[in-house]
Amino acid sequence: MLLLDRVSKTYPNGVRALERFSAEIRIGEIVAIIGGSGCGKSTLLRAIAGLERATSGNVTLDGTAILAPHAKIGLIFQEPRLLPWLTVAGNIGFGLSDHPSAVRREAVARGLSRVGLADKANAWPRELSGGQAQRVAIARALAPQPEVLLLDEPFSALDAFTRRDLQDHLLDLWADTRPTLVLVTHDVDEAVVLADRIFVMRPRPGRLFAELDVNLARPRDRNSPLVENFKRLVLTALDRSLDRNVPDPEARSTVGDAMWW
Amino acid sequence: MTVELSALEQTDALSPRAPGRLSRLARPALGLLLPVALAIGWELAVRLGLSNGRLVPPPSKIFATIVELAESGELVRHVAATLGRVFAGFGLGVLAGTLLGAVSGYWSLARRLLDPTVQALRAIPSIAWVPLFILWLGIFETSKVALIAVGVFFPVYLGVMGAILTVDRKIVEVGRIFRLSGPVMIGRILLPAVLPAYVVALRVGLGLGWMFVVAAEFMGASEGLGYLLIDGQQLGKPAQIVAAIVIFAILGKATDWLIEIIFAPLLRWQDAFSRQGGIA
Numbered sequence: 001m002l003l004l005d006r007v008s009k010t011y012p013n014g015v016r017a018l019e020r021f022s023a024e025i026r027i028g029e030i031v032a033i034i035g036g037s038g039c040g041k042s043t044l045l046r047a048i049a050g051l052e053r054a055t056s057g058n059v060t061l062d063g064t065a066i067l068a069p070h071a072k073i074g075l076i077f078q079e080p081r082l083l084p085w086l087t088v089a090g091n092i093g094f095g096l097s098d099h100p101s102a103v104r105r106e107a108v109a110r111g112l113s114r115v116g117l118a119d120k121a122n123a124w125p126r127e128l129s130g131g132q133a134q135r136v137a138i139a140r141a142l143a144p145q146p147e148v149l150l151l152d153e154p155f156s157a158l159d160a161f162t163r164r165d166l167q168d169h170l171l172d173l174w175a176d177t178r179p180t181l182v183l184v185t186h187d188v189d190e191a192v193v194l195a196d197r198i199f200v201m202r203p204r205p206g207r208l209f210a211e212l213d214v215n216l217a218r219p220r221d222r223n224s225p226l227v228e229n230f231k232r233l234v235l236t237a238l239d240r241s242l243d244r245n246v247p248d249p250e251a252r253s254t255v256g257d258a259m260w261w
Numbered sequence: 262m263t264v265e266l267s268a269l270e271q272t273d274a275l276s277p278r279a280p281g282r283l284s285r286l287a288r289p290a291l292g293l294l295l296p297v298a299l300a301i302g303w304e305l306a307v308r309l310g311l312s313n314g315r316l317v318p319p320p321s322k323i324f325a326t327i328v329e330l331a332e333s334g335e336l337v338r339h340v341a342a343t344l345g346r347v348f349a350g351f352g353l354g355v356l357a358g359t360l361l362g363a364v365s366g367y368w369s370l371a372r373r374l375l376d377p378t379v380q381a382l383r384a385i386p387s388i389a390w391v392p393l394f395i396l397w398l399g400i401f402e403t404s405k406v407a408l409i410a411v412g413v414f415f416p417v418y419l420g421v422m423g424a425i426l427t428v429d430r431k432i433v434e435v436g437r438i439f440r441l442s443g444p445v446m447i448g449r450i451l452l453p454a455v456l457p458a459y460v461v462a463l464r465v466g467l468g469l470g471w472m473f474v475v476a477a478e479f480m481g482a483s484e485g486l487g488y489l490l491i492d493g494q495q496l497g498k499p500a501q502i503v504a505a506i507v508i509f510a511i512l513g514k515a516t517d518w519l520i521e522i523i524f525a526p527l528l529r530w531q532d533a534f535s536r537q538g539g540i541a
Binding site: 051068069070071074077079085 | 449530531
């Protein structure tokens with residue numbers, strides 16, 4: 001279990017990026033964190049990744065405190081961040097350097113076929129499209145078989161088609177080994193389609209505003225009324241988090257039925 | 262590593278450059294057109310008596326001078342002397358520039374301590390050191406090598422430091438996520454990231470090395486291509502001067518090309534490099 005206990009982060013310039021964020025994230029769960037800009041969602045993710053130390057509070061994975069990057073926690077960034085001097089295969093195997101080469105080769109081959117890029121093994125990153133590059137990044141993060149995979153707006157730089165494609169792809173990959181996924185996004189559609197649970201955050205200081213259980217059967221059809229209703233519910237929560245007028249006060253009751261469907 | 266290496270070796274077959282074979286040969290040939298035409302034109306002008314070719318000797322005379330120098334064994338002696346000086350100075354300059362540049366780039370305290378001094382020294386025209394070097398190190402080889410090393414040092418130092426400072430923090434973060442230790446981070450992230458700029462710095466440094474070897478050999482040498490230049494001037498042998506210049510050009514280009522081909526396999530990932538890599 002990934003346990004976040006009153007995680008707070010104040011930057012040296014006094015900005016309170018994150019304040020007392022607590023949550024329990026179960027193994028194999030998909031959690032989406034959504035919120036307006038400056039709500040601390042990326043800070044939270046970086047704290048879970050061990051890239052930034054929380055000012056106070058704890059992040060623990062199965063009882064171990066996370067103070068630095070951890071072998072069981074992978075991270076996918078908004079940009080692919082591939083190493084341009086390694087081929088696609090080299091990039092996928094990058095996190096496996098301490099494995100014997102036979103094991104690594106096999107893991108790389110498996111990763112390549114899992115993301116559908118077996119024919120690109122020897123291509124350079126500059127030869128890939130944005131979607132392909134991000135798939136390589138996903139394969140690279142999954143190669144060491146992390147128990148927790150963190151995703152920081154991973155598809156936001158892609159066009160709508162590619163984004164949907166990769167969202168579905170991510171779910172397929174997740175179904176194989178069922179790692180815990182923590183996904184930061186600003187895309188309501190993405191959160192509802194992917195997540196078991198959605199944390200809505202509010203800005204200044206960044207804190208948890210609402211927590212929504214997405215009790216919709218998988219696979220989810222993006223165009224079904226149930227998904228549409230749930231999106232409206234999330235949007236309502238987001239608007240409330242920003243103290244805006246709520247456009248559709250009925251949303252909660254309709255979705256309330258759907259949840260038990 | 263094996264995965265990455267085998268992947269490196271296989272890319273050639275896949276690269277879409279094969280159709281450009283012909284143009285790859287044709288392009289350097291195009292570059293030769295102008296100098297060859299000029300040379301033939303001048304040769305004809307002298308042969309037809311349009312010019313006596315005394316101060317500007319025709320190509321045949323220059324070639325004859327080179328052959329003459331080569332046959333007497335003089336050429337090998339002078340070339341060896343000059344090459345030895347350039348290599349020694351280049352080696353020392355690269356070593357010092359790389360070490361200090363790496364320290365300054367990697368460690369900000371060292372940069373604050375070192376960089377202002379180095380930058381101030383850089384502002385001094387390197388030739389200005391000549392009298393001091395002669396006083397300190399004598400008129401013979403040491404002062405010459407020192408001057409060349411000083412010339413090579415600055416571009417290498419600046420190149421290495423600049424390259425380390427501009428390594429993409431986002432890519433370093435990838436290394437952190439995969440928990441690379443300090444030395445591994447240097448080997449797998451920093452060095453490959455710095456390499457392209459380093460090669461450029463080496464090539465600029467080598468160019469300056471060739472420049473300064475001439476200056477060094479002007480200040481009293483008994484052998485070397487620079488000596489041939491001075492000797493040709495004092496004895497009124499323009500063919501010898503041009504011959505030395507031609508040999509300088511050939512050696513300069515050849516050594517630059519050497520750096521290029523040594524590092525080419527490591528830089529194949531770079532778009533620009535492979536495109537301009539039509540080695541002439």
